[in-house]
Amino acid sequence: MKKNKEDIFLSGKKVDLxxxxxxxxxxxxxxxxxxxxxxxLYTKQGHFPNTKEKQIKYLLDFVVKKKDLKKKINENQxxxxxxxxxxxNKLLGVISLLRFDYSARCCEISIFINYxxxxxxxxxxxxxxxxxxxxxxxxxxFRRIQTTTFSKELAxxxxxxxxxxxxxxxxxxxxxxxxxxxxxxxGLLKKNWIY
Numbered sequence: 047m048k049k050n051k052e053d054i055f056l057s058g059k060k061v062d063l064x065x066x067x068x069x070x071x072x073x074x075x076x077x078x079x080x081x082x083x084x085x086x087l088y089t090k091q092g093h094f095p096n097t098k099e100k101q102i103k104y105l106l107d108f109v110v111k112k113k114d115l116k117k118k119i120n121e122n123q124x125x126x127x128x129x130x131x132x133x134x135n136k137l138l139g140v141i142s143l144l145r146f147d148y149s150a151r152c153c154e155i156s157i158f159i160n161y162x163x164x165x166x167x168x169x170x171x172x173x174x175x176x177x178x179x180x181x182x183x184x185x186x187x188f189r190r191i192q193t194t195t196f197s198k199e200l201a202x203x204x205x206x207x208x209x210x211x212x213x214x215x216x217x218x219x220x221x222x223x224x225x226x227x228x229x230x231x232x233g234l235l236k237k238n239w240i241y
Contacts, residue, residue: 051135053112055127056177061170063127063141063177065112066105070128074137077101079160087223088197089158119146129159129174141174143182143191151189153182172207176241179208183236191234196220196227210234 052064070076077096079085086092109126110119119125123146129139139159146153157175159167182188193210195201196219204210210232219229 058173058177061173062130066128071102071105141178153188155191155193189236193232196229201230204232209238209240
């Protein structure tokens with residue numbers, strides 16, 4: 047069995063969430079994901095080309111460093127982790143906690159998976175999200191996590207898998223694929239989380 051050489055931050059049954067380092071921005075195709083028009087279909091990415099240099103700058107400027115993971119993260123930084131399959135080293139996606147509001151004990155979550163096998167992609171998505179939600183609620187002591195999407199299907203899926211509630215709809219808020227889409231605000235309170 048191949049041993050994972052990454053710094054594992056959160057470990058699951060099928061996936062590990064790893065500390066992202068400069069080597070991931072330099073030596074993987076991470077930056078190309080945001081140029082892929084299919085992968086970015088339901089995101090705010092893909093409007094402008096991404097480059098390896100931009101990805102490195104992003105990692106250095108906004109992603110929390112390993113040495114700072116135990117400190118209070120400022121609201122402009124992200125706790126962003128790489129998603130890898132257990133005992134593999136290939137980066138499959140990234141998952142983030144961001145926009146920290148420590149007085150209200152709230153933050154946002156986002157995930158981006160570069161994996162085209164839909165059924166397996168769904169199990170990776172579910173486990174990675176559960177690991178980070180658990181970390182946010184039980185380690186970082188947040189009481190509320192929110193996210194937005196302009197896919198009604200993804201909003202329904204987030205409700206079904208994690209008990210996120212649709213708390214609001216902004217009519218024609220997002221523009222993608224040649225038309226305007228409604229934006230769904232989803233919220234999850236710790237007391238309503240199903241794990």
